Amino acid sequence: GAVVSQHPSRVICKSGTSVKIECRSLDFQATTMFWYRQFPKQSLMLMATSNEGSKATYEQGVEKDKFLINHASLTLSTLTVTSAHPEDSSFYICSAIRTSGSYEQYFGPGTRLTVT
C-alpha cells in the first residue's frame, strides 16, 4: 500500500513561535501533496496544493506568508506555521498522490498543533 507519514504527531508551541510539520511519502514518489486543516467537530478544509519544485497554490482565505509550504523533493513536503497564534491550533493533515498511477489521495496520520 501507499504510506504517508507526518512528523511530529503532536506539537505544543508558544504564541509567536514557528512550527514546521513534515509530510513524507514513504514508499512512492509524490509530485503533488496537499495540506488540510481540521478544527474540532468540523470537516477537512483544503489549505494548499504543493507541487514538487514549484510554488504552492493556496486556497482562498489561506495566508501564504503565514503557512509556508516547501516541496523540495518527490517524497517530502513541509508546512511551516509562522508566528503561531492560539487560533492556529488545529489538526493538520497532508495527503499525497503518486507520480504515476491513479488519482487516489493517500493521507498522513495528521499533526495536532496546540498553540498556547
Add this chain to the structure above:
Amino acid sequence: DAKTTQPPSMDCAEGRAANLPCNHSTISGNEYVYWYRQIHSQGPQYIIHGLKNNETNEMASLIITEDRKSSTLILPHATLRDTAVYYCIAKSNDYKLSFGAGTTVTVRA
C-alpha cells in the same frame, strides 16, 4: 465538483451490513464517486471509488444507481473498528477533494 448529501449519522449493529447512502443528483458524466472514512483523530482512509459500475474491494462495495444520482456504500460485516466518519465525494479526475460533513457511523456491539 458536484454537491453530495449524506445523513449526518447512523447506527448499525456489529456483524451486520451497514448501508451508507449518498445523493449526488447533479453529478456530471466525468465525475467519479469516492468514499473515504476518518477514524477519530486520524487521517482519512480511502475506501473505494466508481464511475458507473458497481465496485467491490476488500473493504466495501459501492452500488451506483443507473442514473448515477445516488450511491450506497456497503460495509458487509460491520465491526467496532468501522466506527468513523464516512465521506462521499463526487469529483472529476483532477486532484482536489472537497470534504463535506459526512456521515458519522457508530457500530454498536
